Amino acid sequence: MRLAGWLVLMMPALWLLTHPVPLAWLVPLAREQNVPAAMRLWPLLLSCLVPSLLAYRDWKWRRQVTFGWIALLFCSLQAYCFNSASHPITNPFVVWGFLPGTDGRHYLNGAVEIAEGIGIRSAFGARQMWPGFLALLHTWCHGDLKLMLSLLALMQAAIAVTTWELIRLMLGRVAAFIWLGCVALFYRSYVVGMFVTEQIGLPLGMLAAVTLLYAWRRQSMVFWLLGLLLLTCSLNARPGCYFVAALLVAATFWRFRHTAPAADGSRKFLGDLAWRRGMIAIAAVSFCIAANALSFRHLVNPPRMPSNFWLVLYGIAKGGTWLDSVRDEGRELFDFTKVSTVSEEELWYGFVSRVKQAAIKQIAANPRMLLHAAWRAWRQIITKQTFFVGEAAPGWGILLLLMSAIALGLAGSKRNTAIDDGGLYWLVWIGVFLSLPLAPPWDSGPRIYAATDPLIWLTPAAFCTWCAKRLSGRRSSRGRAELSIANDRQTECLELNARLRWNSTVGLLLVISSVLFPSVLLALNRNKTMPRYSDLMPLGTTSITVNEIPGSLIRRNRGIMVGPEKSRTFLPRLARDDFERGVPRGREFAIGEFMKELPDNSYIAVLGRPRYLICDRSAFQNEAAITRIPLQAADWMAYKYIFSLSSSVALTAKQVMILCPSSASHEIFWKPAVPLSGK
């Protein structure tokens, strides 16, 4: 009966993900430019308030209804992408609200290469955890991108529910509201609809935060170790503020120290420290790092590229951003007017290696730039309230920053007014501030703090608990029965243990799925015969040798189909106006212009590596792709790394000129486009 209840209450969320709905229903949750500023924040926050209101009294179906509501909320944000063919904050990492762009495409390539038994051929540093998890998902969903995104949305919702319940039990309803509000705002801006590392960094960070809070509070060593493990994995998946993990490990010695009296002075202090437990904590974190390193060596093929951290460091040394490294060292890579004959990976490898040397040289010559970077970073995260997605929610960000500051202040006050667990919050904030000079907010924005933001969000949540406690303390002194409070506490304690066990299982499953299982998948598929995306463009070659694409690689929901103007957008099909609005820009501007010239019913599928396949309906029979899709002669295509054209696609003169831009061809290029039969 209960199981059926869960299922029924999950149905609205599933229905939203799979059925077209009027966009007006979903717009209030997005951050659309034409919506008033207040409306971009409050509908979402009010939705996050509902679970706390539902928890005012405990009732039979509360948990199921809460799960249904939070799932509906998270799936609404994903459904916004599917119904509008855009992103709630128009994030450039996603194209048409669906296909991965830039970083997302890079990670999807890695995932495909693991899933096909090839191994990642190009990755920046040890970032294989997310591609590894994605490889499992890719295999499970048979390459159906829409299904993958839907499952990720449901996973985020499920983890938001379990962590919300734990926060409610530990810190109260108002704190749980703050928590959910922060999670939802972050999810809306930097996670939903994207194949980026935040998809795993955020949930692991959330699970780590609640586990660490519980362990700190109860001085439970097992859960403390589990929390550290989850936090380290989260930072491995989404690198960010590493000093937080280091400080928390160091805190093990003090938090779990012996309380029995010993000798005096420094000997007493040192003797009291929990040396054995501290060492176990160090071993646990080292184990995580070693496992990640082993996984990196197994999943990523040599030569392994250095981390893109060196680009950030170069920017710091120059007093600018990572783009300085591109300006100074990456001209050939970022010359968008040319396609180099050298493979993109080779170019990147050379570029990052050069930047690494230059960054070390620059920082060694001028170490004061680190202090300058620290000042810049601290100022920016405070003025822009980076940890609370301040750009999206200015008032909310300021409020939470203020609450955090007061909470930290209260942590140092006298015993009767002190905030609970103040030490943990201080450690987190100090760790974050120490990390900021090397993980600055100006290069990639708030998203890089996905792993540690959940720990930060605990501070304003704790402030709300403190306020609530003050108020309820007065109220209970006016007559609430002590016995009733004790009973409530006992029930809550049992519930807390059950929730925490569930939380731990989910966390460990996520870790195993992203560290261990990808290696198993890689080993299983290494010698398996199958059509591979990875074979379409072997490393270091161009598409010249590829004459056709196996139809079996054009799977359901692997791409988008361009519909007529004013038609209904519901991915993978989108209306012409939505299509033109969302075409790739920036570095891929010319490709976007090319795509705008495509006739209705064109299909753009995402293949492995940075490559789209563009074909028309003749490549499909009975809703499935034909066995082999012949390609047009591609030896003259400028953007051969980016797309392949089915031979049935008729080109306009403008498209040809985009493919072969030449000063000699401007007469044709600027001629009005010739109407196509498909239009």
Add this chain to the structure above:
Amino acid sequence: MKRKLTAGLKRNIVDLLVISAAVIGGTFLLRKADQAGAGKATPELPPSPHRITEAPAIRPRIIPGRMDNFKDAIVPKPIRSWDTKPRDGVTLRVSPDSASNQPSARVLLIPPTTAPVILEIQYTVDESVINMLSANDALKDRTDGVTVLVSTVGIAYNHFTLLKLDPLRITEQRKWLTHNLALPVGTTEVDFSIIGPPPDYNVFEDSCVISLPQLRIVSP
């Protein structure tokens, strides 16, 4: 202690089973519901317009038309190259000198083709140009062959063909080469343009003579 551990393990196994069941069930429901939902969103599409079956192309002796460089009319002139027989043709050339810069030419077919037609294109790089480049190593190193993009424009869909030649390095190409281009029904014009193909987009000193033996220039 042992009992506690066993109970904990059991609970974890149950949790794992529940998670697995949720993933399997969720995937199944999403797949089924997506198929149903996609049906509601996607209207029935018309058949692809690009499956055109055409009759076999014919090769007429005369194709009437006009020639221009997209601005002014041009008239083919007799050009003698590689052999003694002069052929009527136009020279496409990329040059920094605006007076001699003519990278593109267009043939307007009058009337448009009513059946698939074969257009014979004879092309070469003028002998004098090859001689000049061969004599100057510095100039020679900056060239990389010539590519002419031939586009047919019409009411159906456009065809694009590349004519590539490098007689400077490939001595077998020091002659007139021939390409038979199929013009689909409704072709109104054929465009010729020197392009610099990727990755270098090099059009330095590119020139090419185009001769269309079937073309008969008609007055406007």
